[in-house]
Amino acid sequence: MSDLILFWHRRDLRISDNTGLAAARERSAKLVGVFCLDPDILQRDDIAPARLTYMIGCLQALQKQYSQAGSQLLILHNNPVIGIPVLAEALKAKAVFWNWDVEPYSQTRDIAVIDSLKAQGIEFLHQNWDQLLHSPAEIFSGSKTPYTVYTPFWKNWITKPKATPIETLPNFAGLTEQEQEIAQQAGAIKLPSAQDLGFSWDEELIISPGELAAQKRLEIFTKSAINEYQEQRNFPAVDGTSQLSAALKFGVISIRTVWQATIEALENSRSEEVTASIRTWQQELAWREFYQHAMYHFPALSEGAYRDSFKNFPWRNNEAHFQAWCAGKTGYPIVDAAMRQLNESGWMHNRCRMIVASFLTKDLIINPQWGEKYFMQKLIDGDLSANNGGWQWSASSGIDPKPLRIFNPASQSQKFDVEGEYIRRWVSELRSVDSQYLVSGNILPLERRAVGYPAPIVDHKKQQALFKEIYQQQKVGVV
């Protein structure tokens, strides 16, 4: 057995400030990275080409980082339950390290990998929670149960001391040429392109792949937009959000580094407003952790509604309505603009994610799981915990009990897209329509026909009343 340690990257596609990798480096200088392109994941029907393309770009950048550090990042195209132990065995690695994850699929998979490594007498280490500031084992309510309400979670979470970024690691020693050949025989391949894997995305990505781009984005955001975040984050036509979601999903940037940047921003704050804005963004990071903890403690969330009152909800599930929603042809300008932004850019502003989710569930009365899946098929940042949390929040079916949330598309655009700038940007046929009609959604049928824009597929007022009626009726049956 050699001194070699394999570090298995999953959603931590970077070298710097990586807890598991730092632990591995402490143990041995001979350190090689590995990433598995898992066919079980790639064959799923909810993979967004934009996300896959971004991920491949991040892997490319990571390979470069490894080579600069004096080592290699190996790529496997195999089920990790087989691929990782086979590679470890072939290279006579003494240990495999990785960072833990909350998703049910990951947990089951990791346990299978551990079993298989154990059988070969290879050590494993996975206790690091690199992607969270606080692990699900750290934050509990007074009754020692996981929080199911955000606000008390936040109050507790924010009082806990946060880890600071890890210092730069000393260089690694990689594989010899002979060992590289052995790795190839054990399945290591050249990094394929997204096209090689059957995904094509020709549009620009909202964020360039790799750690450098993410760091730059963080720097820009925490120098300017974060200071007005509380207000500006609500306007989809404005770049008022960090747009770091994809980088955080793949761990291209470390959450400790991100947190550190918010602390520095707070120190530089000169006004109550700015401080409140930075706090608000910190709360968004806490929401991310809240939903990841929830997924860890209540994995059934991934299969559908958390609340009983929604478990057997009689969704209408009209296929034609769903197709219109997907295509951005509902006849509701703000909804259509948002869906077209998603389809065309692989990203959607968060305000709009709430608007279209409310519209799908409360106006079209379609199962939120349909929308959740469609988002995963399109989003560059698509992440089970965050996406599921957001959808259950919108559907009122999740943890964190609240009144039914029914957004009025007209008042939402009147408040947050006052001049119709966002709508015009994404719904080209409406560009010449007067703002007043555009934003209220009260576009005359004649004008709709003239510009080739569809009539509303449902009536908001009727549908929200219908939804409430169905909800009240079926709730009685649940108890």
Place this chain on the structure above:
DNA sequence: GCCCAATTAGA
């Protein structure tokens, strides 16, 4: 600005 939302976790 005011009330209603609708349920319950959490102290």
Place this chain on the structure above:
DNA sequence: CTAATTGGG
């Protein structure tokens, strides 16, 4: 018993 992200009318 109170309080509850981003609302609606």
